[in-house]
Amino acid sequence: MATTVHEPPKIELDRLPSQGSGNGGWRNLVPVDGDLRRVKDHAPPPASTGIWVVLASITMSFAAFTSALVVRQGGAQDWRHFSLPPILYLNTLVIIASSVTLEIARRRIAAFMGGVKDRTESPARWLYITLFLGLLFVAGQTFAWVQLKSQGFGLATNVSYSFFYVLTVAHALHLTGGLGGLVRVIGKLNHAVLRRSTLDATSRYWHFMGVLWVYLLFLLWMKL
Amino acid sequence: MHDMSAHAVQHGAPTSFIRKHVFSTDHKVIGKQYYALALAAALVGMVLSWIMRIHLGWGSFAIPGLHLLSSTGAPGNVLTPEYYLQLMTMHGTIMVFFVLTTAPFAAFGNFFLPIQTGAEDMPFPHFNMMSFWVTFAGFLVLVASFFVGDGPTLGGWTQYAPLSAIGSVGGPGEGMGVVFWASSIALFCIGQLLGSLNFITTTLDMRCKGMSLMRLPLSAWAWFITSVMGLTAFAVLMPACILLILDHVAGTSFFVPSNLVINDQVLPHSGGSTLLWQHLFWFFGHPEVYIAIVPGLGIVSHVLITNMRRPMLSHRVLIYSMAALAALSYMVYGHHMFVSGMNPVSALAFSFPTLVITIPSTIVVLIWLGSLYGSKLRINSASLFALGFISMFISGGVSGFFLAQPSIDIMLHATYFVVGHFHLVMGVAAMFGIFAGTYFWFPKMTGRMMNETLGKVHFIMSFIGAYCIFMPFHYLGIAGNVRRYQAFTDDYLIPLIPVHKFITIAALFTGLAQLIFVYNLIYSRLKGAPATDNPWQGTSLEWSTATPPPHNNFGDTMPVVYHDPYQYSVEGASSDFIMQTSPEKVINPKEEK
Numbered sequence: 118m119a120t121t122v123h124e125p126p127k128i129e130l131d132r133l134p135s136q137g138s139g140n141g142g143w144r145n146l147v148p149v150d151g152d153l154r155r156v157k158d159h160a161p162p163p164a165s166t167g168i169w170v171v172l173a174s175i176t177m178s179f180a181a182f183t184s185a186l187v188v189r190q191g192g193a194q195d196w197r198h199f200s201l202p203p204i205l206y207l208n209t210l211v212i213i214a215s216s217v218t219l220e221i222a223r224r225r226i227a228a229f230m231g232g233v234k235d236r237t238e239s240p241a242r243w244l245y246i247t248l249f250l251g252l253l254f255v256a257g258q259t260f261a262w263v264q265l266k267s268q269g270f271g272l273a274t275n276v277s278y279s280f281f282y283v284l285t286v287a288h289a290l291h292l293t294g295g296l297g298g299l300v301r302v303i304g305k306l307n308h309a310v311l312r313r314s315t316l317d318a319t320s321r322y323w324h325f326m327g328v329l330w331v332y333l334l335f336l337l338w339m340k341l
Numbered sequence: 342m343h344d345m346s347a348h349a350v351q352h353g354a355p356t357s358f359i360r361k362h363v364f365s366t367d368h369k370v371i372g373k374q375y376y377a378l379a380l381a382a383a384l385v386g387m388v389l390s391w392i393m394r395i396h397l398g399w400g401s402f403a404i405p406g407l408h409l410l411s412s413t414g415a416p417g418n419v420l421t422p423e424y425y426l427q428l429m430t431m432h433g434t435i436m437v438f439f440v441l442t443t444a445p446f447a448a449f450g451n452f453f454l455p456i457q458t459g460a461e462d463m464p465f466p467h468f469n470m471m472s473f474w475v476t477f478a479g480f481l482v483l484v485a486s487f488f489v490g491d492g493p494t495l496g497g498w499t500q501y502a503p504l505s506a507i508g509s510v511g512g513p514g515e516g517m518g519v520v521f522w523a524s525s526i527a528l529f530c531i532g533q534l535l536g537s538l539n540f541i542t543t544t545l546d547m548r549c550k551g552m553s554l555m556r557l558p559l560s561a562w563a564w565f566i567t568s569v570m571g572l573t574a575f576a577v578l579m580p581a582c583i584l585l586i587l588d589h590v591a592g593t594s595f596f597v598p599s600n601l602v603i604n605d606q607v608l609p610h611s612g613g614s615t616l617l618w619q620h621l622f623w624f625f626g627h628p629e630v631y632i633a634i635v636p637g638l639g640i641v642s643h644v645l646i647t648n649m650r651r652p653m654l655s656h657r658v659l660i661y662s663m664a665a666l667a668a669l670s671y672m673v674y675g676h677h678m679f680v681s682g683m684n685p686v687s688a689l690a691f692s693f694p695t696l697v698i699t700i701p702s703t704i705v706v707l708i709w710l711g712s713l714y715g716s717k718l719r720i721n722s723a724s725l726f727a728l729g730f731i732s733m734f735i736s737g738g739v740s741g742f743f744l745a746q747p748s749i750d751i752m753l754h755a756t757y758f759v760v761g762h763f764h765l766v767m768g769v770a771a772m773f774g775i776f777a778g779t780y781f782w783f784p785k786m787t788g789r790m791m792n793e794t795l796g797k798v799h800f801i802m803s804f805i806g807a808y809c810i811f812m813p814f815h816y817l818g819i820a821g822n823v824r825r826y827q828a829f830t831d832d833y834l835i836p837l838i839p840v841h842k843f844i845t846i847a848a849l850f851t852g853l854a855q856l857i858f859v860y861n862l863i864y865s866r867l868k869g870a871p872a873t874d875n876p877w878q879g880t881s882l883e884w885s886t887a888t889p890p891p892h893n894n895f896g897d898t899m900p901v902v903y904h905d906p907y908q909y910s911v912e913g914a915s916s917d918f919i920m921q922t923s924p925e926k927v928i929n930p931k932e933e934k
Contacts, residue, residue, distance in 0.1 A: 163464030163542040170538050170572060177576035181621060185584060188617045189595060195612035273592035276612060283587070287580075 162314035168321050175291060179329060182287065183336060186280050190340055197275040199341055201334075202264050208257035209334055215250035216327045218243050219299075223320050226306065230313065244303050247323070251296045258289050277341050284333050292326045299323070354892035364474070366466035367892060368539075371473045372452030373786065378477060379444035379775075382435050384859070385484070387852055389432040396420045398838075398845035400828050411492050413513070423513045425827035426495035430514075431483070433498030434522065436768065437633065438529050439480050444775045445636035446571070447476070447536055450564040452786060454540060456883045457561040459549025459900045461893040463539040472539070476532030479525045486521035494518035497825070499626065502596035502618035506588040507610075510603050520589050523582040530579040533571050540568035549882075551902030555657065556921065558881045558906040559646070562660050563639020566667045567632050573671070574628035581621035588613070619681060623674040630767050631670040634734075635663055637774025638705060641727040644781045645709065647879045648724040649716040650917055652907035654708050662701035662708075669698040679747045680754045688747040695745040702738055706731065722796025723877075726777035729804050730770050736808075737766025740815060755825075758818020761811045769807045776803070776858070783865065784872030788889045791869060795861040799854050806851030813840050878918050881906050885922045 190196050222243030229240040262282065265271075272282045298319040305311035355361045365371060395402055396419075403418035414424030455463055463469045486493040495514035496505040500522065509516030544557070544565040557565070584595040588610070596618045597610035642659060646652055653659055675683065675691030709731055718724055740762040744750045753759060776799070783791045822829070822837050829838055875884040882902070886895050900922045908919035914927050 161546060163546045166546050167465065167538055167542045170541050174534055174538070174572050174576040177573050178580050181577040181580040181624075185580070185595065185617055185621060188620065189612075189614050192614060193612045195594075195599065272587070273594075276594050279587065279591075279593040279595065283583070287583075 162312065164312075164314040164318040168318035171322070172325050175325070175329070179284075179287070179333070182280075182284055186284075186336070186340060189276060189280070193276065195276065197277050199270070199277060201281075201337060201341065202261040204257050204261050204264070205334060208254050208261070209331065211250050211254045211257060212327045212330050215247050215254065216324050218250060219247040219320050219323050222247060223316060226311070226316060227313070230311075241303050241306050244299060244306070248296065248299050248303070251292065251299065251323075255289055255292065255296070258285055261285070281337060281341060284337065288326070288330055288333055291329075295319070295323045295326050364470060366462070366470045368451050368455050368463045368466070368469060369786075369890060369894075371469055372448050372450070374473050375443050375448035375451055375476070376786075378473075378480060379440050379448055380859070380862075382439035382443065382480060383772075383855075386432050386435040386440060387855060389428045389435070391849060391852055392420070393425060393428055393432065394841075394845040394848040396425055396827065397829075398842040410487065414492050420827065421513075422827045423495055424492065426497075426825065427493045427514045427518070429825065430495055430497050430522075431487070431493050434483060434526075435480075437498055437629065438526065439476075439483075440775075441633035441767065441771045442533065442571075442629070443476065445640060445771060445778065446564065446567050446632060447472075447533070449560070449640065449775075449778050449782065450540060450567070450636065451536070453782065453883055454561055454564050455543055455547065456886065456890060456894050457558050457881055458543055458547055459552050459882050459895070459902060460543055460547035461895070461899075464542045464547055465535075465539050468535045469539050472532045472535035474532075475528050475535070479528030479532060482521055482528060483525035486518045486525075489521060490517045492518055494522045496522075499622055500585065500618070501622075502585070502588075502615045503598060503601060503613065505618070506585060506596040506613070507601065507603055507608060508589055510606055510608065512604070516589075520586055523585045523589075527579050527582040527586075530575040530582070533575045534579075537568040537572040537575070540564055541572065544568075549900050549902060552882075552921075555660075556902055556905055558639075559642040559653070559656070559659060560636075560639040563636050563642075563663055566663050567635045570628045570632050570635070570667050570670065574625045574632065577621060578625035581618065581625070584621075585618070616678075616681060619678050620674075623677045624671070626677060627674040628667070628670045630763075631666055633767050633771045634774075635666060637730060637734075637771050637777075638663055640774050640778040640781075641730045642709070643881070644723045644727045644777045645713065645718075646907045646909070647781070647877050648719040648721065648727075649712060650719075650909045651712070651716055652905075652909060653712045656905065656907070659705060659708050662704045665701040666698065666705075669694055669701070673698055676745060676747075676750070679750045685747070692745055692747055696742070699738070699742060699745070702734075706735060706738075721780070722791065722793055722800060723777050723781035725797065725800040725804075726773045726780065729800060730773040730777060732804070733765050733770035733773055733807065736812075737762055737764070737770060741766065753818055755823055756818035757814040757822045757824050760824050761814025761818060764814065765807075765811045769811065773803075776800075779862070781877065782883070783862075784876045785883055785888055785890070787866050787869075788872055789865050789869030790872050790876065791865040792861050795857055799858045799861065802854030802857070803851055806847050806854060809847035810844050810851060813844055816840065880904075880908055880918050880920050882921055885920050 222240070225243060226240045262285070265278070265281075270278050272279055302311060302316055302319050305315065354367070355365070361367075362370065365374075392404060392407065395404060401419060404415075405418060407415040407418040407420070411424060414421055414427065420428070451463075451469070455461070483493075491509070491513040493514060494500065494505065496519060500519065504511060504515065505519050507515060508519075544554075544561065548554075548557075584593075587593045588595050588597060592609065594610040594613040596615060597608060597613040598615060599611040599613075601608045601610065642653060672694040673691060675687060676695045679688050679691075718728075740758065744753060744759065744762060780791055780796050783789070817837055817840055818824075820833075820837055822834060826834075829835060829841070872888050874886070874888045876888075877884070882900055883890070885900060901924075902921045903924050904919055904921050906921055908914070908921075908927070910917050911919055911927050915925065919925055919927060
């Protein structure tokens with residue numbers, strides 16, 4: 118078989134390889150006449166796209182849980198309704214507050230990165246507050262589980278309790294991932310290697326956790 | 342220039358063996374790891390099918406050494422009825438998840454998607470590494486279930502409730518085997534979700550200069566579309582697996598109904614919905630069928646174009662058809678449940694999109710046939726398997742027309758007709774896609790050519806063998822041969838046993854051909870002729886880099902793309918193909934407008 122050997126292309130010598138630089142974009146056609154000046158060079162950083170992909174996937178998972186709940190409850194003779202532990206409402210306020218503090222943190226850090234803010238103020242302060250509120254939320258959820266369990270309502274007591282535990286634990290696990298993200302952001306910020314896209318992606322994830330919780334609370338309040 | 346090379350070294354390949362070959366974040370190494378996993382899984386799945394086929398042809402035949410697998414499942418080296426079903430379940434699960442999803446999507450996609458898009462790597466390489474190792478752990482958990490308690494689950498790869506959810510009270514293969522199965526699949530889902538995240542972001546954000554979406558080769562498009570399907574489908578299966586595990590280990594009642602009596606015992610569960618599992622499973626399960634086959638559509642198109650030396654009749658329509666298949670695959674899942682007692686109106690509602698989905702499939706096939714017509718196709722192992730893919734896709738697809746109609750499906754659903762249908766259209770076709778991809782890309786992946794003679798022998802034996810196995814399945818189905826039976830003792834089934842014997846011989850013959858392939862793979866890897874950078878005179882980006890590609894795919898400079906992916910036989914060009922990276926001006930480019 119005839120063989121044609123091609124050299125690796127060496128068209129643009131000033132461009133160096135770098136990890137995850139985001140070389141592409143939505144519409145950056147190079148015209149056939151090769152006028153590279155007409156080409157856009159910067160695509161959105163992959164974290165900004167990636168976070169939407171992650172959120173889409175989590176949405177699908179919770180949609181599956183929701184439809185399982187609706188189908189299971191729809192034909193059930195054995196569904197036992199119960200009142201949600203009151204601490205959940207307090208937890209809801211905590212997670213909403215954490216979204217607010219994170220948004221304050223995000224804006225301050227953006228200003229800090231842009232050199233607008235005085236560098237003597239620690240930009241991580243509001244992140245620590247968010248982290249604390251997040252931990253408080255998880256502690257509050259744990260309290261709710263322990264409280265229910267101590268009243269004799271376990272995972273297998275009735276399918277309504279099963280759904281309560283499954284949905285709240287699944288949410289708490291995802292939220293714990295968000296706490297890990299916050300710790301990572303704080304670490305990067307302290308070492309001055311934080312990228313704007315990482316901060317934005319983490320805060321989108323965190324806000325989504327808040328919205329997801331409010332949705333779950335509404336669903337559980339309606340169905341349980 | 343000095344600084345540049347220093348920079349390249351700084352981002353260079355890892356040097357330790359562990360980081361380079363085991364816990365590597367390089368998408369090419371991960372792609373090869375996925376391929377190796379799929380190959381190992383395919384061999385396990387194939388041996389399981391041999392054992393089942395021998396048992397179906399000659400029920401009392403003792404297979405030497407079988408008792409080593411399970412002394413209770415195969416006493417005297419002959420399968421018990423339960424163990425037959427356990428092997429069948431493992432065959433299906435291993436093949437669907439760890440071969441048909443892993444090889445064409447995760448293996449080739451990992452290796453070639455970043456290269457075809459002109460990226461240095463996937464954007465989240467650590468997630469990518471995790472994707473493989475989590476999938477590998479899933480495989481180990483599944484295989485481990487052979488050696489726990491009473492062996493692996495017998496519920497079929499679909500694990501219908503309540504059989505799958507009642508626990509060991511039901512008998513062998515219904516206890517821990519199911520928990521292992523569901524855990525394995527949940528791990529697999531995590532792995533594929535991480536993979537999909539990387540595939541989608543690579544396609545959208547990592548393309549090199551000039552690489553617009555429509556300039557992506559068809560294989561890259563197929564992987565992208567598949568990753569979108571994977572993202573949504575696996576995200577639904579994982580919650581389903583969690584609920585199934587809870588029914589087993591925590592005593593919940595998601596899927597087990599009230600007052601179910603099994604082996605004279607009333608189960609403690611109450612009110613569970615058996616249909617709920619089917620809904621959750623098939624919402625994943627039908628897209629999964631397309632997750633297995635769509636990468637094949639892309640790979641086969643890519644291989645055929647290179648060997649036809651001309652583009653497909655329409656690049657865009659092929660892409661839109663693959664996207665339409667993906668979108669429709671979510672609307673048709675109910676056709677797996679026609680016999681579940683669903684309302685006939687619902688059956689009609691699912692039947693309609695099922696028939697509609699044949700339209701994009703047919704468009705794809707017609708584009709292939711129309712493009713092939715009059716082309717001077719280069720005959721090599723890759724193009725032969727691509728042709729074989731088309732043949733299997735048509736043969737297996739035609740029976741889909743029948744099964745899409747509830748009135749016919751109700752008759753055929755539990756028979757070998759369905760087994761023949763999905764094995765041809767999803768199993769063999771996807772396998773042929775994997776083979777086409779292997780023969781085509783092996784030089785780029787390893788730096789060596791595969792043996793063409795052995796490849797052609799492999800094709801001829803596999804092509805004839807696969808038809809000899811799966812065409813008679815349709816006949817058996819129409820004759821009323823029920824599937825999932827481990828012995829045929831009914832009056833009307835006894836005359837069909839010779840057909841089963843024929844199929845068994847064909848299966849062993851076809852299996853032998855696969856051993857030739859494995860030999861070719863290993864021999865060529867070690868002693869094959871060295872491959873040049875562009876052995877097939879291809880145009881897409883994987884052929885413009887070195888063979889095998891360097892750690893960052895393109896060396897010191899990033900590629901720039903000037904053309905649509907398939908510029909073959911362009912009038913007035915200096916050669917019969919123009920690479921995507923070639924700045925050559927052509928008078929009459931075959932660009933899509």
